[in-house]
Amino acid sequence: MSEIEFLIRMLLAVILGGIIGYEREINHKPAGLRTHMLVCLGSCIFMIVSMKFDVDPARVAAGVVSGIGFIGAGTIIAEKQKEKEIVHGITTAAGLWATAGIGLLVGIGEYFLAVTAALIVACILWLRITKKRFSFREVVNKV
Numbered sequence: 093m094s095e096i097e098f099l100i101r102m103l104l105a106v107i108l109g110g111i112i113g114y115e116r117e118i119n120h121k122p123a124g125l126r127t128h129m130l131v132c133l134g135s136c137i138f139m140i141v142s143m144k145f146d147v148d149p150a151r152v153a154a155g156v157v158s159g160i161g162f163i164g165a166g167t168i169i170a171e172k173q174k175e176k177e178i179v180h181g182i183t184t185a186a187g188l189w190a191t192a193g194i195g196l197l198v199g200i201g202e203y204f205l206a207v208t209a210a211l212i213v214a215c216i217l218w219l220r221i222t223k224k225r226f227s228f229r230e231v232v233n234k235v
Contacts, residue, residue, distance in 0.1 A: 097201075098140055105136035105198040108210040112191050115217045121184045122167040131160065131188055132195035139199025153196050160192040187213065 109132025110125060117124035135156050142152035164185030171178055190213045197206035 093140075093144070101136055101140060101198050101201070102133060104203065104206070105132040105195045108132055108194050108198065108206060109191050111210050112187055112194075112213050112217065115214060116184060116187060122169075122181055123163075123184050123188055128188065128191045131163070131191045132198070135160075135192040135195025136199040139196050143200065149200065156192055156196060157189070160189050164188045183217070187217065 106129050109129040112132075113123070113125035113128025116128060138152050138156055139149060141147070142149045167181040167184045167188065169180045171180070190209070194206050194209050194213070197203075197209065
């Protein structure tokens with residue numbers, strides 16, 4: 093694998109992480125554009141290094157997934173409001189986890205799968221915006 097291919101993989105990881113992170117950023121979530129870009133890039137780099145130095149890529153992928161769990165846990169907040177416990181940040185944590193997976197895909201050269209996964213994740217996050225904008229409950233309550 094040439095250095096140009098390494099560079100292409102890292103740039104694609106940054107772009108795909110940025111697509112997901114942009115939605116989080118504009119909605120003022122705890123992990124935004126830079127965090128998602130770095131998670132995707134870091135995952136990609138770990139996979140490239142594992143392949144370059146003949147380290148078992150499956151073990152590296154498992155380590156990345158475990159490590160991202162700790163970062164994701166840092167975005168989850170539980171608070172008590174009016175006798176009810178509210179949990180925030182689960183979608184952001186899941187987005188970070190998916191972003192790490194996308195970075196791993198880019199790192200092994202699975203560009204089509206990585207781009208497809210990034211678009212699916214972005215669409216899922218966009219659905220939340222649409223849900224808020226066109227909430228069925230709001231329509232029922234207004235009638």
